[in-house]
Amino acid sequence: MKAWLLALLFVLAGCGVGVTETTGVSISAPPPPGGFNDTDVMFLQMAVPQHEQGIEMARLAEKRADRKEVRDLATAIRLTQADEVEAMKKWLVAWEQPIAPDLDPNAHTAHGGMHGTDPAVLQMLRDTPAGPEFDNRFLNLLTGHQHGAVELARMEEKDGLNSDTRALATRIVQSRTAQIQQIGTYL
Amino acid sequence: MSLKRKLIMFASAVLLAPIGLVVLPAATANAHGYISSPQSRQAQCARGTVNFCGDIKYEPQSVEGPKGLRNCHANVGRFAELNDNSKPWKTTSVGRTVDFTWTFTARHATHSFEYFVGNTRVKEFRLNNQQPPATLTHSVNLGNVSGKVRLLAVWNIGDTTNAFYSCVDLQVSGGEEAPEPAPEPQPAPPPATGTWAANTAYPAGSIVTYNGATYRAAQSHTALPGWEPPSTPALWQAS
Numbered sequence: 001m002k003a004w005l006l007a008l009l010f011v012l013a014g015c016g017v018g019v020t021e022t023t024g025v026s027i028s029a030p031p032p033p034g035g036f037n038d039t040d041v042m043f044l045q046m047a048v049p050q051h052e053q054g055i056e057m058a059r060l061a062e063k064r065a066d067r068k069e070v071r072d073l074a075t076a077i078r079l080t081q082a083d084e085v086e087a088m089k090k091w092l093v094a095w096e097q098p099i100a101p102d103l104d105p106n107a108h109t110a111h112g113g114m115h116g117t118d119p120a121v122l123q124m125l126r127d128t129p130a131g132p133e134f135d136n137r138f139l140n141l142l143t144g145h146q147h148g149a150v151e152l153a154r155m156e157e158k159d160g161l162n163s164d165t166r167a168l169a170t171r172i173v174q175s176r177t178a179q180i181q182q183i184g185t186y187l
Numbered sequence: 188m189s190l191k192r193k194l195i196m197f198a199s200a201v202l203l204a205p206i207g208l209v210v211l212p213a214a215t216a217n218a219h220g221y222i223s224s225p226q227s228r229q230a231q232c233a234r235g236t237v238n239f240c241g242d243i244k245y246e247p248q249s250v251e252g253p254k255g256l257r258n259c260h261a262n263v264g265r266f267a268e269l270n271d272n273s274k275p276w277k278t279t280s281v282g283r284t285v286d287f288t289w290t291f292t293a294r295h296a297t298h299s300f301e302y303f304v305g306n307t308r309v310k311e312f313r314l315n316n317q318q319p320p321a322t323l324t325h326s327v328n329l330g331n332v333s334g335k336v337r338l339l340a341v342w343n344i345g346d347t348t349n350a351f352y353s354c355v356d357l358q359v360s361g362g363e364e365a366p367e368p369a370p371e372p373q374p375a376p377p378p379a380t381g382t383w384a385a386n387t388a389y390p391a392g393s394i395v396t397y398n399g400a401t402y403r404a405a406q407s408h409t410a411l412p413g414w415e416p417p418s419t420p421a422l423w424q425a426s
Contacts, residue, residue, distance in 0.1 A: 175413030
């Protein structure tokens with residue numbers, strides 16, 4: 001990830017303002033213990049709302065899905081992602097970085113798709129009554145949602161610095177890829 | 188389109204926006220999608236139905252290239268296996284009318300969806316630059332074909348020069364409807380104990396060992412790589 005690009009992104013979008021000044025982390029410098037870079041911060045800031053949408057999707061499925069295995073998967077996703085969100089917020093706080101960047105409305109519109117927070121996905125699930133059709137829709141939408149999580153986590157694996165954050169990203173790639181395979185057996 | 192590329196487009200849009208010249212195009216730069224049912228080639232890679240795939244297994248939604256191509260990999264080199272007909276792709280048995288379901292990671296203003304068998308376009312759906320709905324299924328009559336068919340679906344984006352490509356391998360029978368094979372009833376999982384293993388269904392209360400420690404399942408679930416007991420305290424309580 002080019003430093004100039006991140007600087008542009010963060011400063012212009014108001015997304016983690018001041019990151020480049022406060023971290024003092026040079027991409028070419030050897031990683032200090034517990035160090036982090038702009039990719040780590042961006043990954044966490046984008047992953048938190050992405051995970052929160054996944055938790056909302058899972059909550060709906062726990063109430064409405066027809067099949068027990070789908071409800072069980074939804075519960076496991078809600079519980080594990082809630083723990084991940086908690087850890088991610090803790091790291092951002094410890095690094096003195098904003099958890100929810102205060103984007104201006106236009107920038108937020110532009111950013112929305114990349115966060116994997118498409119309001120239409122949640123709306124479609126809310127509008128689908130309980131029953132087998134709900135299961136199929138949920139599994140399809142969850143697959144697309146988790147592809148987005150994998151894409152984000154692979155960016156962190158490639159360009160992130162912080163070892164805990166990178167380890168989380170690796171677990172996200174593994175578990176979401178495995179979920180997508182498991183979902184395939186339910187469709 | 189790579190995430191980095193999208194970020195560049197986003198950054199550019201944000202850079203230009205204050206000047207007032209740009210109607211932010213960045214939100215529409217994130218489109219990705221593929222046919223998930225019947226399983227397209229990239230869906231087979233993502234689900235582990237076949238196991239010879241490279242990067243495509245992580246991003247089946249990213250088979251993007253210029254409009255007008257008629258191959259399965261959109262000329263993307265790292266996805267070249269998608270266009271290799273000698274690979275053992277799974278073929279789905281269907282009748283002449285097939286329901287194709289898309290999976291999206293982001294929904295893009297859309298010019299059209301096209302379906303090709305060989306060089307013949309068997310169906311087109313125009314969206315007039317509307318976003319597709321969050322889930323989308325097209326019913327397509329394949330016409331007078333039978334036997335093994337490689338269908339190519341093309342998602343033409345409305346406001347870029349690109350399209351997304353999905354190939355689906357079909358065995359077409361003459362009738363209108365192919366009988367769906369009844370799903371095999373799954374046996375109830377046996378009481379699970381022993382060493383934690385991915386892809387095992389653990390009812391709540393199961394006891395496992397992992398790296399020498401003992402854990403109790405707090406929640407019924409199927410174990411997955413990345414959900415090892417030490418990193419999922421919500422699923423596994425150390426005991």
